[in-house]
Amino acid sequence: MLRTQIYLPEEYHSQLIDLASQLNIPMAEVIRMILKNGLMKKGEILSPGNDLWKLADLKIKGGPKDLSKKFDFYLYG
Numbered sequence: 732m733l734r735t736q737i738y739l740p741e742e743y744h745s746q747l748i749d750l751a752s753q754l755n756i757p758m759a760e761v762i763r764m765i766l767k768n769g770l771m772k773k774g775e776i777l778s779p780g781n782d783l784w785k786l787a788d789l790k791i792k793g794g795p796k797d798l799s800k801k802f803d804f805y806l807y808g
Contacts, residue, residue, distance in 0.1 A: 739747070751758040798805060 747758050747761055751761045754761065795801070795805065
């Protein structure tokens with residue numbers, strides 16, 4: 732195992748301390764668990780176009796007929 736030092740926002744640090752306390756394990760173990768989970772999902776998260784495929788799978792029908800012309804209006808108001 733290698734020692735690594737990182738800077739965390741205070742909010743993250745507090746949440747890690749709370750979670751470690753709840754699980755009754757060291758904060759380092761919580762961080763390792765979170766990293767392992769995140770790294771296992773990295774392919775899913777980083778695959779190009781993944782979000783667009785999920786949207787396409789929803790097969791949403793309908794919507795305004797002029798959506799492509801007034802996209803900014805519908806998006807920003």
